[in-house]
Amino acid sequence: xxxxxxxxxxxxxxxxxxxxxRGLATVRGARRGNVFSSLGMLVxxxxxxxxRKIIGFExxxxxxxxxxxxxxxxxxxxxxxxxxxxxAAFNGFGGGASALVAGSAIASGTVMTAATELQAVAxxxxxxxxxxxxxxxxxxxxxxLQEVLRWQPGNTSIQHGVNGVLAVVTLALFALVIVDxxxxxxxxALVVAAAILGVRLTLxxxxxxxxxxxxxxxxxSGLAAAATGFVLSNNVLIIGGALVxxxxxxxxxxxxxxxxxxxxxxxxxxxxxxxGGPGDEIYEGRIKRTSPEETALLLHDARxxxxxxGYGMAVAQAQHAVRDLSAELERRGVEVKFAxxxxxxxxxxHMNVLLAEADVPYEQLFDLEQLVGxxxxxxxxxxIGANDVVNPLAREDPTSPIYGMPILDxxxxxTVIVIxxxxxxxxxxxxxxxxxxxxxxxxxxDGEDAVRELIxxxxxxx
Amino acid sequence: xxxxILALTVFLLAAFIGFEVITKVPPTLHTPLMxxxxxxxxxxxxxxxxxxxxxxxxxxxxxxxxxLILATVNVVGGFLVTHRMLSMFRSRKK
Numbered sequence: 001x002x003x004x005x006x007x008x009x010x011x012x013x014x015x016x017x018x019x020x021x022r023g024l025a026t027v028r029g030a031r032r033g034n035v036f037s038s039l040g041m042l043v044x045x046x047x048x049x050x051x052r053k054i055i056g057f058e059x060x061x062x063x064x065x066x067x068x069x070x071x072x073x074x075x076x077x078x079x080x081x082x083x084x085x086x087x088a089a090f091n092g093f094g095g096g097a098s099a100l101v102a103g104s105a106i107a108s109g110t111v112m113t114a115a116t117e118l119q120a121v122a123x124x125x126x127x128x129x130x131x132x133x134x135x136x137x138x139x140x141x142x143x144x145l146q147e148v149l150r151w152q153p154g155n156t157s158i159q160h161g162v163n164g165v166l167a168v169v170t171l172a173l174f175a176l177v178i179v180d181x182x183x184x185x186x187x188x189a190l191v192v193a194a195a196i197l198g199v200r201l202t203l204x205x206x207x208x209x210x211x212x213x214x215x216x217x218x219x220x221s222g223l224a225a226a227a228t229g230f231v232l233s234n235n236v237l238i239i240g241g242a243l244v245x246x247x248x249x250x251x252x253x254x255x256x257x258x259x260x261x262x263x264x265x266x267x268x269x270x271x272x273x274x275x276g277g278p279g280d281e282i283y284e285g286r287i288k289r290t291s292p293e294e295t296a297l298l299l300h301d302a303r304x305x306x307x308x309x310g311y312g313m314a315v316a317q318a319q320h321a322v323r324d325l326s327a328e329l330e331r332r333g334v335e336v337k338f339a340x341x342x343x344x345x346x347x348x349x350h351m352n353v354l355l356a357e358a359d360v361p362y363e364q365l366f367d368l369e370q371l372v373g374x375x376x377x378x379x380x381x382x383x384i385g386a387n388d389v390v391n392p393l394a395r396e397d398p399t400s401p402i403y404g405m406p407i408l409d410x411x412x413x414x415t416v417i418v419i420x421x422x423x424x425x426x427x428x429x430x431x432x433x434x435x436x437x438x439x440x441x442x443x444x445x446d447g448e449d450a451v452r453e454l455i456x457x458x459x460x461x462x
Numbered sequence: 463x464x465x466x467i468l469a470l471t472v473f474l475l476a477a478f479i480g481f482e483v484i485t486k487v488p489p490t491l492h493t494p495l496m497x498x499x500x501x502x503x504x505x506x507x508x509x510x511x512x513x514x515x516x517x518x519x520x521x522x523x524x525x526x527x528x529x530l531i532l533a534t535v536n537v538v539g540g541f542l543v544t545h546r547m548l549s550m551f552r553s554r555k556k
Contacts, residue, residue, distance in 0.1 A: 010508075014476075017502050017505075018479055018483060020498070020502075021480070021483045021484060021487075021495075021498070021499070021502075022483045022486075024484075024487045024491050024494065024495050024498065025483075025486040025487055025488070026488075027488075027490065027491065027551050027553075030491055030494060030548050030551070031545070031548045031549065033498075034494070034498055034541060034544050034545055034548055035545075037498055037501065037502055037541065038501070038541040038545075040502075041501070041502070041504070041505065041507075041537055041541070044505060044507075044508050045507060045508070045511065048508045048511045048512065049511060049515075051512075053512055053515070053516050054511065054512070054515035054516065055515065055516065055517055056514075056515055056517045056523075057515065059514045059515065059517075059523055059526070059527050059530075060511055060514050060515045060530065062527065063510070063511075063514055063526075063527050063530030063531050063534060064511075064530065064534050066531050066534070067530060067531040067532070067533065067534020067535045067536075067537075067538065068534050068535075068538045070531070070534075070535045070539070071534060071535040071536070071537065071538030071539030071540070071542065072538055072539065072542055074535070074539045074543075075538070075539040075540075075542035075543035075546065076542065076546070078543060080547070080550075083493060083497070083543075083547075086497075086539075086543060087493075087496055087497050087500055090497070090500045090501075090504075090535070090536050090539060090540050091500060091503075093504075093532040093533070093535050093536040094500060094503040094504050094506065094532070094533070094536045096529075096532045097504065097506045097507070097510055097529045097530075097532040097533035097536065098506040098509075098529075100510070100513075100525050100526070100528050100529035100532065101506050101509035101510050101513050101525075101526070101529045101533075103525050104513035104521075104522045104523075104525035104526045104529065105509075105513065105522075107519060107521045107522045107525060108513075108516070108518030108519050108521075108522035109518070109519075119463075119465065119466040119469075214496070215496070218496055218499065218500060218503075221500065221503045222499070222502075222503045224503075224506070225503045225504075225505055225506045226473055228506050228509050229469070229473075229509075230466070230469050230473075231509075232508075232509050232512070233465060233469065234508060234509065235469075235472050236505060236508060237505050237506060237508060237509060238469055238472050238473050238476065239472060239473075239476040240502050240503065240505035241473075241503060241505065241506075242472075242473050242474075242476035242477040242480055243476055243477075243479070243480040243483075243484075243499065243502060244480075244499045244500070244502050244503040245477060245480070246476075246477045246478075246480025246481050246484060247480060247484045247495060247496070247499040248496075248499065250481065250484050250485060251492060251495070251496060254489075254492075340489070340490075342489060342492075345493075347492075347493060347496065348489070348492035348493060348495075348496060349489055349490060349491060349492030349493035349494070349495070349496070350493050352489070352490040352491075352492075352493065353493045353494070353547050353550065356547075356550040356551045356552065357550045359552060361552055361553055361554035362490055362551045362552070362553065363553065363554050364554070365490055367488070367489040367490070368489075
């Protein structure tokens with residue numbers, strides 16, 4: 001096939017990727033967008049298969065067959081709660097593939113005969129480094145999210161020192177790959193060093209910071225693909241990789257802003273000030289308990305209800321019960337909205353998917369920006385499994401570790417009901433002044449049981 | 463050098479388009495965005511097919527095969543799971 005046709009087809013594929021991502025601007029256009037992106041990928045694959053560079057199809061058929069079967073099984077069987085793990089795994093596969101393609105190009109010597117020798121080798125080294133780091137880091141992230149990997153070493157200065165040395169070794173190997181292009185071993189040493197670094201950087205990161213880590217690895221998998229595009233002088237790899245790199249970067253920024261953390265503090269494990277701020281004494285004598293009966297009466301008389309779900313709700317598998325409660329309230333003419341903080345789930349947008357799975361219409365889901373001022377117009381705010389993201393200390397107490405974090409202003413609602421097992425703190429490890437507020441009542445208990453009881457009481461109320 | 467500058471130009475323009483397009487994605491769709499973008503990063507499947515099929519050396523072909531399996535899982539699984547998620551988003555019944 002003439003090169004012009006091949007490159008033209010790659011251009012079509014790249015255009016379809018862009019149109020596909022653009023489709024995600026609205027929920028309506030999103031499914032079509034995903035079809036566009038997949039079509040783009042199909043075009044790229046088919047034209048590559050028809051290209052004359054392919055002489056043996058057996059290996060290609062095996063690779064495509066095995067990969068497609070595995071991918072389909074994983075995609076069909078995954079539970080929506082396990083989506084962060086799956087995306088982490090896929091990030092790692094993408095990064096690993098990019099590193100291996102670069103390795104194959106270096107092993108076969110195609111890079112060395114290219115007219116653009118130095119750039120190609122340098123790009124190959126970048127691809128090997130970023131790809132291996134992404135693969136290893138994603139493997140650790142997967143293990144943590146899947147909870148098969150519970151070990152979390154401390155982030156001491158000795159650890160930082162070791163990582164620093166490792167980073168220097170990695171850079172030295174990187175230089176060696178470029179300086180002597182006839183040697184192959186520095187490339188593989190670089191891949192190994194980068195993989196070790198990936199493991200060591202991800203291991204100390206705690207569960208609460210995983211949304212940032214997944215987004216960052218997402219970005220890295222894109223950059224690895226783009227670097228491989230530089231090795232092969234292939235535009236569709238460069239464009240596809242750049243798009244993913246940009247997407248992951250935006251999500252990383254959004255997530256760290258939502259958590260009031262910088263990317264560096266996530267990676268190097270420095271928390272904000274933990275001293276200062278009130279202790280558990282703020283709860284003394286200020287906690288009001290309520291019962292499902294009382295809460296049902298309150299909801300019965302409300303005109304607007306805001307449900308604020310946190311990850312605790314998903315852990316308790318209470319989203320279906322919550323959907324039933326919402327439907328029951330709407331049947332009575334109550335306006336029900338869901339207030340969703342960016343870090344309500346384990347990855348960006350995770351809570352929205354969990355609620356969509358439970359059949360909550362997407363028009364009922366609102367994000368931080370859409371909710372500015374909304375709580376003041378709300379009769380009852382129902383907090384289920386959320387904690388730090390509704391803590392007024394983030395607004396009021398400059399000494400608090402979460403000060404400055406964007407929160408949902410739940411305390412501004414007329415009445416607040418918090419469904420929670422106990423007064424235990426959230427990830428930030430600090431007490432929540434919302435629980436002690438005069439307009440708050442606590443409904444202690446398991447999320448799903450409490451919501452089911454509420455529905456029962458509502459039906460009795462008639 | 464010229465080839466490199468050309469490639470860099472393409473990279474930067476694509477990154478800018480990416481920023482423009484992706485800032486318009488609402489938070490509700492951030493998980494499908496991530497899994498869908500993730501599938502796109504499996505575009506290294508193109509390089510993997512060439513590496514596995516060009517049969518330069520046995521080592522290069524073996525690396526190519528491993529790359530191809532990883533990339534195909536990434537592509538097929540990524541698009542499929544994105545489709546599954548997007549099918550769950552339902553509008554309010556009129």
